[in-house]
Amino acid sequence: MSYPNTRETINLIKEIVSIPSPSGNTNKVIEYVEKYLSEFNIETKRNRKGGLIATLPGKDTNQHRMLTAHVDTLGAMIKEIKPSGRLKIDLIGGFKYNSIEGEYCQIETASGKVYTGTILMHQQSVHVYKDAGKAERNIDNIEVRIDEKVHSADEVRALGIEVGDFVSFDPRVEITENGYIKSRHLDDKASVGILLQLIKQIKTENITLPYTTHFLISNNEEIGYGGNSNITPETVEYLAVDMGAMGDGQSTDEYTVSICAKDASGPYHYEMRKKLVQLCVENDIQYKVDLYPFYGSDASAAIRSGHDIVHGLIGPGIDSSHAFERTHQSSIENTAKLLYHYIQSEMIK
Structure with missing residues (x-):
C-alpha cells in the first residue's frame, strides 16, 4: 500500500503559502491550483x-x-491613508493585531502593482515613545510603513495605492531538517497541499473511487461562507479538511491527525466521527479527537446553509493558529493516510 509522498506534499505546501491570497483576493492561488490539476x-x-x-x-x-480545504487566508485591507503617508488597516479574518506587529507585508493596488512594507505600531520607537510597550495594539495604533519615499497621503496616492487595496503578510515559510514546516497560512494551505497530492495519487495510480467525489478548494472560509454552496443534491458525506487547533486543554498536537468532535457550531456528525476514528484504528493512523471552542469550518457553514448532509472535520495539528504557525511532517502524513482510506471506504449506513 502506498501513500502520498510527504516530502513532496510539504514542498507543495511551501509553494502554496508563498502565493498571497487574503480572503477576497484569491485569484492567483486558484490559478495555481487549476494549473496543478490540469497537469x-x-x-x-x-x-x-x-x-x-x-x-x-x-x-x-x-x-x-x-x-473541502480552503485556500484563502487572513489578511488586511487599507482603511485609511494617513497624512503622514502611513496606512491604517482593517483586518480580514479572525485574528488579533498583536499577531502581525513587526511583519513584512505586500500592498496590491487595483491595477495589480505590488508594494512592500512593514506593519508597525505608530508608537514603535522606544527612544521616542514612553508607552511603546503598553500602548494597545489596535486599528488606531497599528500602521503600515511603505517602502517608498512618501511623506503625505497625496504622495501615497500617486503610487496608485488607495483605500480598499489588499494587504497580505509575508508567510516566512521554512522547512526544518527534522521535519517541521513553519509558516503563516498553514491554515489552511497545509490541507490544500494534502488534498492536491491525494487527487494526484488517485489519478496516477488509477484508483477507482466507490462514489463520485467532489473536491472543493474554497476561497471564503476565513470570513464564514467558503464551502456553503455548489453541493450537489446527491452529496451525502461532506468532509472539511482544516487545521486542528492547539493550546491549553486541547488534545491536538503537531504529530497526529486531529478529528473534530465539536466546534463553535456544535457537534459534528457522530457516526461520521466514529467512522473516522475506526479508519485510524484499523490502519495504524495516529490520531487525536478534540473540540475547538472558537472555530468554524466549511462543513459547519454548509450545515448552516441548509444542506442535508453528514458532516465531518479533520486536519493536521497546527500550533499557534492565526499567527506564526507550525506543524510536523508526521501530522501531514497521518492526515493524508486517513484521507486515503476514507475516500475508498463505504458510506455511513
Whole structure:
C-alpha cells in the first residue's frame, strides 16, 4: 500500500503559502491550483464565488462525497491613508493585531502593482515613545510603513495605492531538517497541499473511487461562507479538511491527525466521527479527537446553509493558529493516510 509522498506534499505546501491570497483576493492561488490539476488531466470549474471544484467519478454516481480545504487566508485591507503617508488597516479574518506587529507585508493596488512594507505600531520607537510597550495594539495604533519615499497621503496616492487595496503578510515559510514546516497560512494551505497530492495519487495510480467525489478548494472560509454552496443534491458525506487547533486543554498536537468532535457550531456528525476514528484504528493512523471552542469550518457553514448532509472535520495539528504557525511532517502524513482510506471506504449506513 502506498501513500502520498510527504516530502513532496510539504514542498507543495511551501509553494502554496508563498502565493498571497487574503480572503477576497484569491485569484492567483486558484490559478495555481487549476494549473496543478490540469497537469493530471483533471477538469475543474470555478463557482461564482471564485472557488474551484474538481470532480472525480466513482462507481456509484447516485451518492456523492465532497471534500473541502480552503485556500484563502487572513489578511488586511487599507482603511485609511494617513497624512503622514502611513496606512491604517482593517483586518480580514479572525485574528488579533498583536499577531502581525513587526511583519513584512505586500500592498496590491487595483491595477495589480505590488508594494512592500512593514506593519508597525505608530508608537514603535522606544527612544521616542514612553508607552511603546503598553500602548494597545489596535486599528488606531497599528500602521503600515511603505517602502517608498512618501511623506503625505497625496504622495501615497500617486503610487496608485488607495483605500480598499489588499494587504497580505509575508508567510516566512521554512522547512526544518527534522521535519517541521513553519509558516503563516498553514491554515489552511497545509490541507490544500494534502488534498492536491491525494487527487494526484488517485489519478496516477488509477484508483477507482466507490462514489463520485467532489473536491472543493474554497476561497471564503476565513470570513464564514467558503464551502456553503455548489453541493450537489446527491452529496451525502461532506468532509472539511482544516487545521486542528492547539493550546491549553486541547488534545491536538503537531504529530497526529486531529478529528473534530465539536466546534463553535456544535457537534459534528457522530457516526461520521466514529467512522473516522475506526479508519485510524484499523490502519495504524495516529490520531487525536478534540473540540475547538472558537472555530468554524466549511462543513459547519454548509450545515448552516441548509444542506442535508453528514458532516465531518479533520486536519493536521497546527500550533499557534492565526499567527506564526507550525506543524510536523508526521501530522501531514497521518492526515493524508486517513484521507486515503476514507475516500475508498463505504458510506455511513
